[in-house]
Amino acid sequence: MVNYLHSLRQRRRKRVTETHAPGRDQRVAVIGLGRFGYSLANELMRRGWDVLGIDTDPRLVQKYSDHLTHAAVADCTDPEALRQLGVHEFTSAVVAIGTDIEASILVSSNLLEAEVPNIWAKAISRQHGQILERLGVTHVVLPEHDMGERVAHLVTGRMLDFIEFDDDYALVKTVAPDIATGIPLGQSQVRSKYGVTVVGIKRPGEDFTYATAETVVQKGDVIVVTGKTHAVETFAELS
Template identity: 50%
Template sequence: MVENRARGNTANAARPGSDAGVLVVGLGRFGASLAATLDELGRDVLAVERDPDLIQTWSGRLPLVEADATNADALVQLGAKDFPIAVVGVGTSLEASVLITANLVDLGTPLIWAKAISAEHGRILQRIGAHHVVYPEHDAGARVAHLVSGRMLDFIELEDGFTIVKMRPPQETHGFTVGESHIRKKYGVTVIGVKPPGQPFEYATESTRIDAEDTLILSGDTVLLEKFARRP
């Protein structure tokens, strides 16, 4: 789940390019995973952490600096102003999370993402100026709940109840084409594509055949997709 700041502010904010540098504050599980992935993707990333043990763990594996980001002067000294994107991965200490986010706002960071561990935490971060607030623990729990409740293999909820899922086809579709199955008419969901085992993904047409071992990619309302995924 991602919450944006007031729409007017977010929509009018300058959006950094896809190669913009990213400052990641906090090397807990969320921050470390994010920083490592950005680094693997070739992005200019700098991780900031004040825990010496975490610094030692990630030393040589990530570009990083040991500093206390709750101190505004420390952020200035490490060159935080040079990064158009910052991610505050600190979540266990609400005070530290708020102070770091406020410091980045004061520095004029164009785009600030911040991790929250509760709705109250998230509202505070938004009020002080975070552009995007994410809830990793909530999102992971919700995603797994959907995956264990049916034949879904993957689940991505976008917004306003619109979702994209990857799943095994119900028995009633085996051996029939998308058109013959009448999936959209019966269940209100759309087959985007079909991927046979060992074959490349192909966008679905009315004549695309569905077999038992195929993987379906579908889109639609979350509730309707859940019902379809529970078909035998």
């Protein structure tokens, strides 16, 4: 089993390296048409992508067939079903299966075996996500956990928005604290004192603009700040 997983990851890395540049193929297979899967498929279509929606439930496929580019009833835990639908020819696929962890893992494994270069998979727990990562899935999404964490930051602090990335790095939108106002950013020493960088600024009634060392933040301005998660959290709480 360990050798199989290693071989699968090696082949996947090779295929990703050989893949054409992004944007050449705007086809994507979305496997699982629950709330998450359909919402994702609908947004992808709005952005001009050609979406193949797949689910084992004929009622869901019938319900969304008029809203998707293509829709099919199939059990993608069977690799032959994927082959017949031509998913192996796609460069992108999303495993949006909800509570059936076994099906999620089997479908992801089949997509990896078919050497689909870009695979996103929904996980319902950190353990589920770790299993998918060990298989070789490089894009693992925990929507409920990520959204819960994001909302918690908004509820408990002064942040207007919060997005956390990998490697303990985050981007925050917040009302500018007093320590950052009244003087040019280059003189405020925000970066050296607090370990954050102000990258954008919005004044009431105006659009966001890039911040520079010469930018003078005024009281009431909304700013976008980046840096280590703890640093931007601390900065956003300053009065």
